[in-house]
Amino acid sequence: MGMFGRRGQRRDGVEQPRDREFTYLSEAEAARLRVLVRDAFAGRGIEVTVESGRVTTGSGWRFGLTNLAAVCHNDRRGPRGWPALVDQHVDRAVRSMDGPQALKALPHEQVLTRLHPRFIPGEPRLLKAFGYGPVSVPGLLEVLALDLPETVDMLTADHLADLGDLTALRERALQNLRAVRVDRHERVKDRSGARFDVLMGDSYFVASLALVLDEVVRRYGKDAPTPDGILVALPHRHQLAFHVIRDSDLVPSLNLMARFAAAGHEESPGALSPAVFWWHDGDFAQVATADGASEYLKLTEEGVALMARVVGG
Incomplete structure (x- = not known):
């Protein structure tokens, strides 16, 4: 799959009536x-x-x-x-209908070695079972999951009750997250001056690497984090995009990242968010989304404040 969409498939043409639920299918x-x-x-x-x-x-x-x-x-x-x-x-x-069997079958230490943090959409119906995690990225829930050979099992609050202290479990999950494999790293640039890095992989936890974003940027980026922070996009679970903010290229990079996030979110499994976020001092704020009908960029109040901070106005 190309980073901005699907290519090379022989399917019904766009002139065929589109499905209301899944518009990318006829x-x-x-x-x-x-x-x-x-x-x-x-x-x-x-x-x-x-x-x-x-x-x-x-x-x-x-x-x-x-x-x-x-x-x-x-x-x-x-x-x-x-x-x-x-x-x-x-x-x-x-x-999976009967719940994660690994919790019953695996020794406690093996369960801990497979524990990872995972983002899922913050839908109201999921809050009772999965609303136990810290509030990190707006619009998403941070949950704990088991990375098993054939499946990834998300753990509910009930599943975690007998597993241990939630704070300690999350710290162990973050430790395991740092070893997640990134299969592909690309740097995106265009003539406008836009630039950002994209990490991709088969792992369900590539997007979760945003939780250790400063470490990720130092490992994969050409630029070290600056006091102005980092733009980050999490279109789906297998992808993470980031841009270290410098005043000269914030605007074109934000525009291109917003279009990138919208495209990846619309057509990919494990969709998370079509938005671009601003990471600053460990906190995330949503700053922009792309209007699907045009190239218009929708800024949040935080996005306007970021523009004023970096480029003035």
């Missing part, structure tokens, strides 16, 4: 995907009710289709690869 493609999901559950003896963005079992368990739709959309094999992708996702979903 109506016919989305209908086929939902049939594949229904049949995959049926093949495991589970009857589901299919809705536009999710399926629901008779017992009330819900399986969202957003990540799966994005995975299929970005698979270069096109629709011929979708049955296998759907089968894999449904298989993992069914195995």
Whole structure:
């Protein structure tokens, strides 16, 4: 997948009617995907009710289709690869219905070695189970998860109750996070003077590296952090973009990063945020988003203040 979108796939053309829930799929493609999901559950003896963005079992368990739709959309094999992708996702979903089995099967120390912090969208329905973490990035929840060979299991507040002190668990998770593998590092530049670094990887915790951003910048960036801070974007779980702020290139870099974040958020599995954030002294503030219908940049109050601080006005 290209950093600004999908390339090279032979699919329904843009002239075909688009699905309302997943606009990057045609109506016919989305209908086929939902049939594949229904049949995959049926093949495991589970009857589901299919809705536009999710399926629901008779017992009330819900399986969202957003990540799966994005995975299929970005698979270069096109629709011929979708049955296998759907089968894999449904298989993992069914195995996770009873909660993380690793908490019961693994020794305590092995559980701790697999513990990582993970960002998920801050949806109100998730607060009861996953609202236990510190408030770090606006609009996102920071949760603890187990990195297992075949799955990544997010831990609810109930799961953590007998595991240990939450602060100590988070510190252990951050320690493990520092060893997360980055598979690809690119530097993006254009004629406007915009520049930023992009880290990518198969790990579900690449975006989580924002929690140790100063260390990441020193390791991968050409410029050391400055007193003006760092711009950062977390389009989805497999990607982190950052820009060390210097007065001469803040405006073009912010514009390009906002478009980059919006594109990655729209079409990728594990979507997190289409916004650009400002990291300063360890805190995050949302500063900008891109208007999808144009190249217009929407600044928050914090974004306006950042512009005044760095470039004046």
